[in-house]
Amino acid sequence: MASGPPVRSGKTVEGLVRALADDIVSGRLEPGARLDEVSLAQRHEVSRTPVREALVRLSAIGLVDRQPNRGAVVAVLSDEHLNSMFEAMAELEGVCARLAAQRMTTSERNQLDAVHRDAARLVYLGAEEEYAQHNVDFHQRLYAGAHNRHIQELVSLTRSRLAPFRRAQFRMPGRLAKSWDEHDVIVTAILRGDAAAAEAAARSHVAIVSDASSEFVHSHQKAVAERG
Amino acid sequence: MASGPPVRSGKTVEGLVRALADDIVSGRLEPGARLDEVSLAQRHEVSRTPVREALVRLSAIGLVDRQPNRGAVVAVLSDEHLNSMFEAMAELEGVCARLAAQRMTTSERNQLDAVHRDAARLVYLGAEEEYAQHNVDFHQRLYAGAHNRHIQELVSLTRSRLAPFRRAQFRMPGRLAKSWDEHDVIVTAILRGDAAAAEAAARSHVAIVSDASSEFVHSHQKAVAERG
DNA sequence: CGTCAAGGAAGTGTATGCAATCGCTGTGCC
DNA sequence: GGCACAGCGATTGCATACACTTCCTTGACG
Numbered sequence: 001m002a003s004g005p006p007v008r009s010g011k012t013v014e015g016l017v018r019a020l021a022d023d024i025v026s027g028r029l030e031p032g033a034r035l036d037e038v039s040l041a042q043r044h045e046v047s048r049t050p051v052r053e054a055l056v057r058l059s060a061i062g063l064v065d066r067q068p069n070r071g072a073v074v075a076v077l078s079d080e081h082l083n084s085m086f087e088a089m090a091e092l093e094g095v096c097a098r099l100a101a102q103r104m105t106t107s108e109r110n111q112l113d114a115v116h117r118d119a120a121r122l123v124y125l126g127a128e129e130e131y132a133q134h135n136v137d138f139h140q141r142l143y144a145g146a147h148n149r150h151i152q153e154l155v156s157l158t159r160s161r162l163a164p165f166r167r168a169q170f171r172m173p174g175r176l177a178k179s180w181d182e183h184d185v186i187v188t189a190i191l192r193g194d195a196a197a198a199e200a201a202a203r204s205h206v207a208i209v210s211d212a213s214s215e216f217v218h219s220h221q222k223a224v225a226e227r228g
Numbered sequence: 229m230a231s232g233p234p235v236r237s238g239k240t241v242e243g244l245v246r247a248l249a250d251d252i253v254s255g256r257l258e259p260g261a262r263l264d265e266v267s268l269a270q271r272h273e274v275s276r277t278p279v280r281e282a283l284v285r286l287s288a289i290g291l292v293d294r295q296p297n298r299g300a301v302v303a304v305l306s307d308e309h310l311n312s313m314f315e316a317m318a319e320l321e322g323v324c325a326r327l328a329a330q331r332m333t334t335s336e337r338n339q340l341d342a343v344h345r346d347a348a349r350l351v352y353l354g355a356e357e358e359y360a361q362h363n364v365d366f367h368q369r370l371y372a373g374a375h376n377r378h379i380q381e382l383v384s385l386t387r388s389r390l391a392p393f394r395r396a397q398f399r400m401p402g403r404l405a406k407s408w409d410e411h412d413v414i415v416t417a418i419l420r421g422d423a424a425a426a427e428a429a430a431r432s433h434v435a436i437v438s439d440a441s442s443e444f445v446h447s448h449q450k451a452v453a454e455r456g
Numbered sequence: 457c458g459t460c461a462a463g464g465a466a467g468t469g470t471a472t473g474c475a476a477t478c479g480c481t482g483t484g485c486c
Numbered sequence: 487g488g489c490a491c492a493g494c495g496a497t498t499g500c501a502t503a504c505a506c507t508t509c510c511t512t513g514a515c516g
């Protein structure tokens with residue numbers, strides 16, 4: 001097996017969770033991949049105990065799927081479940097945008113506007129990688145602006161679960177510019193405190209991303225199925 | 229210490245999780261209570277290993293709070309966090325009600341209506357315990373009616389986390405009748421497919437419950453603080 | 457030739473032991 | 487009298503050992 005890099009072993013469970021979550025979210029571990037406790041243990045130079053705990057936690061987050069006496073695999077989501085998560089994401093983003101329009105401080109609004117305008121440069125340059133980073137930042141400001149810790153938690157949870165399935169989001173031609181335009185509508189609505197408009201814009205933004213990702217996921221999973 | 233009942237020991241981790249979650253949600257273990265691994269282990273007649281796993285899982289659900297090298301306690305929520313959870317609950321219920329109004333099958337609508345009307349009897353009798361059970365059933369039908377597994381999951385998660393803090397919801401005089409009336413508005417809206425009305429009704433329903441519970445939580449936590 | 461059963465290998469579930477950390481208490485010093 | 491520090495008990499974190507379940511393989515029988 002093409003065993004990866006030397007593996008930096010964070011010595012605690014926290015480290016394992018981070019490392020594994022990173023591997024899953026980034027795609028180094030594909031959905032469906034088996035997660036053998038002993039292999040992971042020796043790969044990270046720890047015993048099975050912390051590995052087990054890490055797997056339990058990842059399972060609770062929803063990134064891995066654990067079945068009694070049958071081990072753990074990187075979570076694979078059915079089309080139906082995937083759609084339901086994108087739909088949930090749209091609803092949650094909508095709620096966040098609405099609340100953000102009502103509650104964001106002046107400073108938060110200004111910063112949101114600033115990072116958004118700054119990202120126009122990335123669109124112009126076609127810097128996909130950097131724009132993806134900006135995108136995460138942008139959305140997290142939106143969530144934080146809602147001033148509701150629990151909703152933020154739910155959104156983050158859903159987002160991390162979806163991460164493995166929308167990696168190639170910005171690889172589609174013209175997607176960067178479209179994304180920025182959609183962000184622009186949201187920002188504008190928030191800046192003028194228009195809650196309803198912000199909610200609607202955020203929802204349709206996610207819906208569009210959902211379509212793009214579904215496309216990708218579909219072809220991707222098909223490829224995996226053919227290989228496996 | 230007034231060590232509890234003989235303790236029925238489910239022999240697996242799943243059993244432990246259920247038992248502990250039950251103890252927490254039902255209030256036999258109060259928020260803030262220490263969860264000592266060895267005590268729990270001998271109380272349930274298993275070793276520390278499955279107890280640890282159970283605690284990890286409960287921690288992921290949010291029912292217990294675990295800190296490195298400092299053990300686990302039944303989760304205590306700050307006022308702010310608690311409010312954010314009730315608010316999230318209102319939003320989620322609103323979304324569920326809206327989707328349910330749009331998507332419920334005829335059979336689902338009829339059943340919802342049936343159990344709702346049936347519960348009028350419980351209100352008349354003042355059967356708090358039974359009405360509480362009906363209430364859970366009612367809301368779960370609402371969630372299921374949204375036909376979205378992930379949202380259902382998020383709602384259930386939030387609901388179970390809140391459970392320890394709204395135990396006495398129906399102990400307040402007249403609350404049963406008010407609850408039924410509010411349910412009635414929701415059901416009516418859903419039956420006629422009025423998504424907006426269903427959403428609004430569900431939201432305000434939760435908001436009212438939230439107020440009642442906050443009241444209770446406040447006095448309760450004060451009492452706990454004075455004791456501890 | 458296909459099917460089923462039995463055996464074995466691999467891997468997870470649980471138990472236990474040891475080391476390290478945290479909190480507390482008691483003592484000494486300022 | 488109060489504060490700091492050291493020693494100790496209690497409890498968690500990690501490692502290892504053993505038992506049980508599952509799955510795959512192999513062989514025999516229909």
